[in-house]
Amino acid sequence: DIQMTQSPSSLSASVGDRVTITCRASQDISNYLAWFQQKPGKAPKSLIYAASSLQSGVPSKFSGSRSGTDFTLTINSLQPDDFATYYCQQYSTYPITFGLGTRLEIK
Amino acid sequence: EVQLLESGGGLVQPGGSLRLSCAGSGFSFSNFAMGWVRQAPGRGLEWVSVITASDSWRKYADFVKGRFSIARDNSENTLYLQMNSLRAEDTAVYYCVKDMIRNSGLLEIDFWGQGTLVTVSS
Numbered sequence: 077d078i079q080m081t082q083s084p085s086s087l088s089a090s091v092g093d094r095v096t097i098t099c100r101a102s103q104d105i106s107n108y109l110a111w112f113q114q115k116p117g118k119a120p121k122s123l124i125y126a127a128s129s130l131q132s133g134v135p136s137k138f139s140g141s142r143s144g145t146d147f148t149l150t151i152n153s154l155q156p157d158d159f160a161t162y163y164c165q166q167y168s169t170y171p172i173t174f175g176l177g178t179r180l181e182i183k
Numbered sequence: 184e185v186q187l188l189e190s191g192g193g194l195v196q197p198g199g200s201l202r203l204s205c206a207g208s209g210f211s212f213s214n215f216a217m218g219w220v221r222q223a224p225g226r227g228l229e230w231v232s233v234i235t236a237s238d239s240w241r242k243y244a245d246f247v248k249g250r251f252s253i254a255r256d257n258s259e260n261t262l263y264l265q266m267n268s269l270r271a272e273d274t275a276v277y278y279c280v281k282d283m284i285r286n287s288g289l290l291e292i293d294f295w296g297q298g299t300l301v302t303v304s305s
Contacts, residue, residue: 108289108291110291110292112228112292114228119278119295119296119297119298120228120278120295121295122292122293122294122295125283125291125292125293126291131293163227163228165228165230165292167289167290167291167292170233170242171230171242171244171245172230172233172290173230174227174228174229174230175227176227177227177228
């Protein structure tokens with residue numbers, strides 16, 4: 077199975093900050109990488125697919141990138157609504173696997 | 184507007200069975216692969232199963248193989264998950280998810296349902 081190592085597991089930041097979350101795949105997954113946002117008690121929301129493409133309706137403050145097997149989610153100008161847990165997911169190969177999540181908290 | 188509405192969750196004893204349903208609307212259900220993802224209380228996301236648009240193939244996570252069965256009724260725009268031999272560790276919120284691309288099977292997820300809670304306990 078492909079392991080997705082996500083870091084950090086938690087992150088404190090202030091409104092207006094820019095933050096970066098990283099996922100490393102244990103083997104080549106090409107661009108088959110998605111990012112999701114989840115707020116407490118709610119279903120996840122799809123943010124990014126194919127490593128760097130924004131889902132419809134997702135603001136451009138969110139961006140994704142790839143370097144080899146390393147993937148990055150960047151969130152610019154944090155707002156209170158952005159504080160949530162973020163997950164990466166590889167869909168290159170079954171079984172589909174997720175990172176363990178990054179909890180983004182207000183400092 | 185795409186909507187995925189799960190139902191069928193509840194409390195079941197270990198060894199019992201449950202069938203989840205997911206009603207899809209706002210898109211051409213029969214053209215998209217669908218799947219299930221679960222989340223145990225306080226834990227992360229875990230892929231469970233996928234079924235292609237035409238039901239040409241189905242795949243399962245190892246931890247549910249032989250116990251769970253995914254199915255779909257394209258005439259009713261409904262996805263199912265039959266869960267048998269349930270264990271305490273199957274306790275989770277089960278989400279129905281939709282693939283982005285027509286007639287694919289990669290499960291590049293664009294929409295999630297609101298989830299249905301399954302609790303396995305005596």
